[in-house]
Amino acid sequence: MQGTKGSELLLELDVSKVDHIVEKGQDKRVEMYSAFADPFKRPSVAKSDLAETLRKAEITDVFVVGLAGDYCVKYTAIDAQKEGFKTWVVGDATRAVDSSAMKEVHKEYEKVGVTVIAKDDAQVQRVKEQVQRTQDQGAKDASKAGESVLD
Numbered sequence: 001m002q003g004t005k006g007s008e009l010l011l012e013l014d015v016s017k018v019d020h021i022v023e024k025g026q027d028k029r030v031e032m033y034s035a036f037a038d039p040f041k042r043p044s045v046a047k048s049d050l051a052e053t054l055r056k057a058e059i060t061d062v063f064v065v066g067l068a069g070d071y072c073v074k075y076t077a078i079d080a081q082k083e084g085f086k087t088w089v090v091g092d093a094t095r096a097v098d099s100s101a102m103k104e105v106h107k108e109y110e111k112v113g114v115t116v117i118a119k120d121d122a123q124v125q126r127v128k129e130q131v132q133r134t135q136d137q138g139a140k141d142a143s144k145a146g147e148s149v150l151d
Contacts, residue, residue, distance in 0.1 A: 019057070022050045034075035036083060051083040061086045063127065069096035074105050077114045087114045088123055 009015060025032040027046035032038045037047040054062065062080040064073050064087065073094050081087040089109065096102050109116060117123055 020053050022048045022053070024048055033071045034079040035072075036076065036079035039075065051085075054083075054085065059085065061088065061123075063088045063090055063124070065090045065093035067095055067097075069094040070098055070101040070105055074108070077109065078112055081112045081114050089114060089116045090119050090124060091116045092119050 009021075022035050024035050027038070030038045030046055032046055035048060036050050037044055062077075062085040064077045064080065066073055069089075073089060077087050077089050096105075106116060
């Protein structure tokens with residue numbers, strides 16, 4: 001809930017590496033489980049700028065984790081897939097309000113093409129490797145910038 005301790009970003013999260021924060025549920029008229037849009041389709045009452053932000057950044061794959069697997073994670077994953085992103089739900093980094101609902105959630109994922117993976121799967125490893133390459137390149141670029149200033 002907005003304004004509560006539970007809505008705060010984790011202290012362990014290095015926010016210097018966060019490019020964009022999407023605040024969902026800002027329209028008091030409607031519940032918004034998905035980070036993309038409200039559940040209403042015709043007409044939609046509220047949409048975030050998440051899909052546009054991801055496209056501008058040339059993002060192709062979306063990895064969804066968190067609470068609650070049977071609500072926010074579910075609707076965000078389904079909407080990401082419908083927006084054209086290859087969507088992965090990291091199952092062991094997700095918890096449901098009602099764990100008995102997850103069998104049905106997984107069936108819904110299968111229908112729309114969302115893939116459930118584990119945190120140690122190859123897809124997550126590729127993301128970690130890409131992050132490391134980006135960090136390494138950033139360090140090299142910073143080092144070169146320092147050299148040219150000193151030269």
